[in-house]
Amino acid sequence: MRILVTSDLHVESSGVEPIRRLVAGMSRENPDLVVLAGDLGNPAWIFEQCLTCFLRVGAPVAVLPGNHDIWATADESSQELYGEILPEMTRSMGFHWLEDEALALEEGIGICGSIGWYDYSARAPELNQSDEELIALKPRFAMDAVKVDWELTDKEFAGQCRERIVGQAQSLQQDPRIERIVAVTHVPIFDNQIDRRPGNMAWAQGNAYFGHLTIGEQLLPFSKLTHVISGHTHVGMNGVVERPAGPVATAVVSSDYGRPRWITIDL
Numbered sequence: 001m002r003i004l005v006t007s008d009l010h011v012e013s014s015g016v017e018p019i020r021r022l023v024a025g026m027s028r029e030n031p032d033l034v035v036l037a038g039d040l041g042n043p044a045w046i047f048e049q050c051l052t053c054f055l056r057v058g059a060p061v062a063v064l065p066g067n068h069d070i071w072a073t074a075d076e077s078s079q080e081l082y083g084e085i086l087p088e089m090t091r092s093m094g095f096h097w098l099e100d101e102a103l104a105l106e107e108g109i110g111i112c113g114s115i116g117w118y119d120y121s122a123r124a125p126e127l128n129q130s131d132e133e134l135i136a137l138k139p140r141f142a143m144d145a146v147k148v149d150w151e152l153t154d155k156e157f158a159g160q161c162r163e164r165i166v167g168q169a170q171s172l173q174q175d176p177r178i179e180r181i182v183a184v185t186h187v188p189i190f191d192n193q194i195d196r197r198p199g200n201m202a203w204a205q206g207n208a209y210f211g212h213l214t215i216g217e218q219l220l221p222f223s224k225l226t227h228v229i230s231g232h233t234h235v236g237m238n239g240v241v242e243r244p245a246g247p248v249a250t251a252v253v254s255s256d257y258g259r260p261r262w263i264t265i266d267l
């Protein structure tokens, strides 16, 4: 069973050529499932261009949105993009919208997923920043501050995302046909997926918008969880979280603008 996870394809910046090459490379690996972990392209017609490339990958495709994908335009609000436009577009191509529904594969593998968002739990501990400071600083680190046009706070939306993915994981854990769970999120959910640079003040301040560690804490008790793959930071990382029920392998996809990458999981 081979699952390939890619993320942060940013077709708005690279165009489709690098994605076509990526898809050709992924297809040669004969995957059983391909997961796209968000930041595929904005606005929506570019997101669609990205999805169209994956019609040729030769495997079922599961899709998550990233923060860039829900940036509002004159015609499309963030809520419309997140709740209607992107899910409908994904389903119309025959792909699975993982944000709303876990995937239970016949081979006994369950996939849960979410954009994840950030709840400031990845903030740099040495800076002692309050939520109010982080809200005020956000426009300097994350364009989401001006481009996401809903009224929800980061903590409110992140809480909704957390509730959904934990619910997905719970139903997979309880499903006797499922032997192991793979979680895919746009935003990293474990500290070992976060690139910490304590000596670099600007970098350390930005960490608050690059993780949702509360999801990781709440997924860890699910004994079937064996793999966590995320995107968003564009900094490739590989690690292991040890626990009594057995290790969880963690990774971040190393894609950057114009240089898409994928991670292979063989189960």
Ligand SMILES: [Fe+2]
Pocket: 008, 010, 039, 066, 068, 232, 233, 234
């Ligand atoms: Fe990205």
Ligand SMILES: [Fe+2]
Pocket: 039, 066, 067, 068, 186, 231, 232, 233
């Ligand atoms: Fe992102």
